[in-house]
Amino acid sequence: MNVIVSMGTFIFIAVLFIAQPWFSRKNVLFGVVFADDAVTRNKSAWLIKRRYLAEASGCAALLLFTDLLFFFMMKNETFLTSVYTFTIVALVFIETLLFILANRRTVRLKKTMQPDPGLSANKMIVELGKSDHETVLSVYWLFILLPIFLATVAVTVLGYRYMPDMIPTHFGIYGPDRWAPKSWTVVFTPVLLELALCTVILFIRRAPASVKGNPNAAPGYVRYRKMMSLLMLGFALLTELIFLLTVIRFLTPIPQLWLTIVLLANIGLIIALFIFYVRFARNRKGTGPILDDDTKWIFGLFYFNRSDPSIFIEKRVGIGYTINMARPSAWIILLALIVISIAAVWNH
Amino acid sequence: MLLQIDFASDRPIYMQIRDSIVTGIASGTLKDGDSLPSVRTLGTEIGVNLHTVNKAYQLLQSEGFIEIQRRRGTFIKADSTAKNAADFLEKYGKTLKIIVSEAVTRRVDRAVLHQMIDHMYDELEGTKS
Known part of the structure; x- marks a missing residue:
């Protein structure tokens, strides 16, 4: 196990959790919606934020310290791997719990505040005179994924006979580092993953904003959603490319440089994702009446709304999208995604 | 045009949608041939069941205010109502x-x-x- 890489991953995950208060629109604090960003200047709200920061970074530091202690005292690889996995799971679990506690505190704070007239639980204003053409990314965009997808399937099917008995399934910075016995499930895992990605893009195209109430509650959201859908399409395209190179690699060696370029492009897209989010979502100031739908966001994290036909919705905290847990079809999609990812990991 | 829905109102939501569109046509904010969002899009935007939106659209179509074309979408039909x-x-x-x-x-x-x-x-x- 590489200490730098694994500790780097640990710190990255921890920072994402600690930074949660900054990964939402400015009138949202720990998943609780307010009429405007005045809440950021509220003294009690600031105390809740400070307490969360202290607790979240304290716990992360403690777990990291434990991890490092084991790393320097033990030499047993398998033992160290299980310790590391355990601390990562503990990190995710504890930080989520701390977030939920902060969410509860914010809910209580909101109850003590004067009811804001800008916040209403039963008023909703939407823009009518626009066709789907203008608001939803056309489904035809998905077709640009088709050529590489078909190429991957073709190479897999036609080249299966010529593939070696052991197939590389995992690629590190220095080339393949894990192999699995050849089988149809192993070679077709990339194809399944691509289909899963397509499904997600299909639903993100229509995902509503996490803050609603009127068209200016999340200004420019329609454009932002289109950009995010295109960005996801970019991710899918790069992922396809990696898979295509991977299956070609089963047959004949190709320069590591190609994969590195695709990997770098991927990192570029992740940076773009952050920039888009800050510029077009977080820094956009919402105005007008805001819908108070806190009861639909369990712990500020999980969306559960029976009357909303949306299957995916923009996350209230964090970049990206989440499912509407009141929709059975959303569960089926989530389950399928989990099964595909577990299958992919299993094959490795 | 803006459509305002009041979830606490006694008036059913599909009637609120219908009323708004009729008022929009009367005031000229919705003109003949203007596009309306699809049932799915409007339903997800308001956050109401698709049947509710569908009911409003069906009613508007039977009253002659809009035209639902299977492939192309939904359009305002302001002229035909003028005759009736x-x-x-x-x-x-x-x-x-x-x-x-x-x-x-x-x-x-x-x-x-x-x-x-x-x-x-x-x-x-x-x-x-």
């Missing part, structure tokens, strides 16, 4: 009589009611021009 003044009088004669009756029992002056209707006409035509 007779239908309107038949449809709302009874309702208007109830309103007038109530006005009479409450001793609302005839001129006041006239004025109110005139004012509404002015308002809708004012936004048109």
